[in-house]
Amino acid sequence: MAANIISARNLVKAFGSGDFAVRALDTVSIDIRPGEFFTLLGPSGCGKTTLLRLFAGFEMPSAGTILLDGEDVTVLPPNRRPINTVFQSYALFPHLSVAENVGFALKMQGKPRAEIAETVGRMLALVRLEAMAGRKITQLSGGQQQRVALARALAPHPKVLLLDEPLSALDLKLRKEMQIELKRLQHETGITFIFVTHDQEEALTMSDRIAVMSAGKVQQVGTPKEIYTHPVNRFVAAFIGETNFLDAVGEAGGARLTTGDLIAVEGVLHGPVTVAIRPEQLRLVAPETAGALAATVRDLVYFGTDTHCHMALSDGTALTARLQSPASGDIGLSVGDRVGVLPMPGAAQMLRT
Amino acid sequence: MAEPKPFHVADLPGVGPTALLVFAGLYAPILTLVVYSFNASPSVATWDGFTFDWYLKAWGNAAVMNAAANSLIVATLAAVLSTALATLAALGTTRRPAFFGITAVYAAINQPLMVPEIVTAVALLIVVAAIKAATGYAGLGYLVVAHTAFCIPFAYLPIRARLEGMDLTLETAAADLYASPWQSFRFVTLPQLAPGILAGGMLAFVTSLDDVVITEFIKSPGQDTLPTYMLGQLRRAMTPDINALSAALLGLTLVLLSGFFLLSRRKS
Numbered sequence: 001m002a003a004n005i006i007s008a009r010n011l012v013k014a015f016g017s018g019d020f021a022v023r024a025l026d027t028v029s030i031d032i033r034p035g036e037f038f039t040l041l042g043p044s045g046c047g048k049t050t051l052l053r054l055f056a057g058f059e060m061p062s063a064g065t066i067l068l069d070g071e072d073v074t075v076l077p078p079n080r081r082p083i084n085t086v087f088q089s090y091a092l093f094p095h096l097s098v099a100e101n102v103g104f105a106l107k108m109q110g111k112p113r114a115e116i117a118e119t120v121g122r123m124l125a126l127v128r129l130e131a132m133a134g135r136k137i138t139q140l141s142g143g144q145q146q147r148v149a150l151a152r153a154l155a156p157h158p159k160v161l162l163l164d165e166p167l168s169a170l171d172l173k174l175r176k177e178m179q180i181e182l183k184r185l186q187h188e189t190g191i192t193f194i195f196v197t198h199d200q201e202e203a204l205t206m207s208d209r210i211a212v213m214s215a216g217k218v219q220q221v222g223t224p225k226e227i228y229t230h231p232v233n234r235f236v237a238a239f240i241g242e243t244n245f246l247d248a249v250g251e252a253g254g255a256r257l258t259t260g261d262l263i264a265v266e267g268v269l270h271g272p273v274t275v276a277i278r279p280e281q282l283r284l285v286a287p288e289t290a291g292a293l294a295a296t297v298r299d300l301v302y303f304g305t306d307t308h309c310h311m312a313l314s315d316g317t318a319l320t321a322r323l324q325s326p327a328s329g330d331i332g333l334s335v336g337d338r339v340g341v342l343p344m345p346g347a348a349q350m351l352r353t
Numbered sequence: 354m355a356e357p358k359p360f361h362v363a364d365l366p367g368v369g370p371t372a373l374l375v376f377a378g379l380y381a382p383i384l385t386l387v388v389y390s391f392n393a394s395p396s397v398a399t400w401d402g403f404t405f406d407w408y409l410k411a412w413g414n415a416a417v418m419n420a421a422a423n424s425l426i427v428a429t430l431a432a433v434l435s436t437a438l439a440t441l442a443a444l445g446t447t448r449r450p451a452f453f454g455i456t457a458v459y460a461a462i463n464q465p466l467m468v469p470e471i472v473t474a475v476a477l478l479i480v481v482a483a484i485k486a487a488t489g490y491a492g493l494g495y496l497v498v499a500h501t502a503f504c505i506p507f508a509y510l511p512i513r514a515r516l517e518g519m520d521l522t523l524e525t526a527a528a529d530l531y532a533s534p535w536q537s538f539r540f541v542t543l544p545q546l547a548p549g550i551l552a553g554g555m556l557a558f559v560t561s562l563d564d565v566v567i568t569e570f571i572k573s574p575g576q577d578t579l580p581t582y583m584l585g586q587l588r589r590a591m592t593p594d595i596n597a598l599s600a601a602l603l604g605l606t607l608v609l610l611s612g613f614f615l616l617s618r619r620k621s
Contacts (some may be wrong), residue, residue, distance in 0.1 A: 058525055078528040079537075091526035095544045104540075105530035156531065 004031040004067070005192045006055060006160055011064035013050050024050040025061070026216040032160075032194060037186050039195045041203040042213035043239070048196045051213075052162050055194065057081050069159055079108075084153035085162040088169070090145050092137045098148055099124070099133040105156040123151040126185065143174045147181075154189060163195045167202065179206055200240050204228065212236050234351050237276045244282075244319050246275040248350075255350055259315045261293050265348045274351045281347030282321035284309065284333070285340040292340030295319060297333055307331050311341065383603065390596035407597035417598065420582035424562055427493055427578060431500035432508075432558035438501070439508035439553055440546070447516045463510075465503040473503065474570040481571045491573035499571055500561040507560045508553035511613075515549025548616045555613045559606050 013025040025047045032038045040048035053059045054066060057078035065074045073081055084105070092101050099120050106116045124130050127147035137145065146166060153161055163182075167175045183206060186193045197203055203210050204224040212219045212227060212235075220232045231237035234245065248255035250269040254262045257275070265275060285292050295311040298318075302325070309321045309331070319341060323331050333339070362368065390408070394401035411417045442462055446455065465473065481495050523545070527537035565580045572581060579602060583595050 056529060058529075078525075079531045079533055083529075085526070085529045087522055087526060089520070089522055091520070091522040093523060093526075093541060104527070104532075108527075108531040108533075108536050108540075152530070 005034040006032045007067040009065045012062045014062045037193045037208045039203045039207040039210045046213040047216040083160045084158040086149050086153045086166045088164045090149040098135050102151045123155045127151045160192045244277045248275045259313050265350045267350045276349045279320045279322040281344045283342045287338045287340045289340040292342045295341050297337045387600045390600040407593040411594040411597050420577040420579045424578040427496045428561040430497045431561040432554045434501040435504035435557045436508040436554040443513040463506040466506045470566045474567045478570040504557035507556040511552040512549040552613045552616045555609045
């Protein structure tokens with residue numbers, strides 16, 4: 001087995017032609033390891049679904065290659081790739097029963113009847129739908145249809161399972177259940193999952209690794225922790241979680257903010273930079289504390305577990321801190337209070353503007 | 354203050370009576386025909402009691418049976434052939450990106466709906482006469498070919514409507530699940546399309562069964578379908594067995610059109 005189950009090499013996908021061509025994917029290279037839960041994360045139109053469709057073979061790239069388990073599959077039609085897809089709309093066959101849907105791929109492959117029946121039984125057990133085998137698709141709820149779509153795509157035991165925003169049609173509670181279910185299925189089958197989503201929380205909680213995409217390019221690939229704690233650019237920092245962005249000038253010893261304060265920052269860049277600090281990485285201290293930034297409280301928003309404290313620095317720059325709410329619910333601040341703001345050690349990141 | 358009532362065409366004075374009048378105009382003659390097909394008197398002027406005699410008389414008439422057999426053979430073959438061709442045409446015009454001149458192709462496929470039937474009939478008469486003279490063949494083949502041609506749009510329209518309403522993702526999913534293009538058509542597209550194909554076939558069958566003009570022009574001497582036979586009988590004297598035949602044709606058409614309606618309504 002190759003070190004990477006699937007590799008994209010300089011993939012380009014352009015729609016239209018000439019001056020009107022739009023690059024949905026712009027020179028994308030990605031390596032996905034066997035058995036990984038890999039997520040393509042980005043806003044709509046970032047190219048994540050296009051990349052998935054190229055992997056599946058529904059579309060051909062304008063340039064570049066796709067290697068599946070070391071073999072070039074770039075121009076192979078979808079029916080000859082051992083890759084299956086869970087579609088956003090599920091795309092279940094309405095004229096077939098649940099069992100016939102799940103057994104469809106095996107029937108197309110010409111597997112013997114007994115083997116198909118055995119695999120279908122095993123797959124339905126895997127997604128806990130044994131009792132529904134004879135049902136029509138239209139008799140199932142949305143969550144059950146989702147499970148059938150999963151069972152159908154897993155039945156031929158593909159090398160890679162592609163999931164195109166499969167949870168977006170479910171309500172919040174069911175969504176949480178299916179997130180756990182997906183992780184369990186991936187663990188039990190050992191199949192590589194490539195998951196597409198625009199939901200950063202979903203990506204953080206489910207993935208082994210994430211590729212953050214924007215404007216047809218891969219911005220950053222890393223574990224959820226790497227992506228959250230060390231975003232490589234402003235886009236990634238803004239897309240994953242909430243972040244304060246402060247204009248600054250990088251110099252020896254830290255970053256000089258527009259307020260004139262010098263704060264300690266990870267990384268050394270010189271010239272105009274952006275300093276990114278997560279709101280939960282800010283502590284409020286008494287005003288005039290050494291090393292703290294002077295700020296005035298502008299607004300307090302109570303979120304239950306925590307309270308968002310919106311402040312203005314001395315030159316008016318906006319800054320938000322997320323403070324854990326105490327048992328009483330009252331953090332003891334009011335609008336207009338003067339406070340000192342202290343970033344926790346290592347919390348401030350310097351990014352190229 | 355009362356809510357202003359939204360305008361509705363049914364509130365206009367006289368809409369109800371007008372509607373009744375229109376329906377009466379449409380159905381009163383047909384009802385009269387059906388009623389008189391059971392009249393024991395051979396004259397429409399008097400009602401002599403209820404009878405099935407005219408149906409039995411038509412049933413026992415060799416010429417009627419021969420015409421009915423011709424009608425069924427031509428309509429069945431024309432329906433099957435035109436539906437097969439219409440299915441191919443519908444796949445060809447919907448399962449590919451729109452191309453330059455596609456509107457012209459639609460117009461060409463639907464030509465029989467637009468060109469006056471009498472023009473087609475005269476044109477066919479000339480061509481068929483030439484072929485008859487050259488080959489000596491005078492069988493039902495001419496009628497089958499002509500009926501197939503003018504039935505195509507009737508079969509094409511419901512099939513195309515069904516294809517356009519189909520979710521293309523299903524075919525993508527089939528390909529994803531290792532179905533070859535042929536398997537994808539056979540196991541996913543065709544089963545979804547079946548109601549459209551059946552509906553198209555029924556419309557084509559009824560259209561062929563009812564045709565008079567083109568049939569009258571190109572049929573060989575002595576050859577008759579039910580409509581042309583009935584037309585021929587009318588030239589002499591109106592007999593009640595024609596009423597019975599008309600009522601029977603009406604019954605068959607009603608059964609098929611109800612089938613068409615039920616099938617086209619069952620769109621998952």
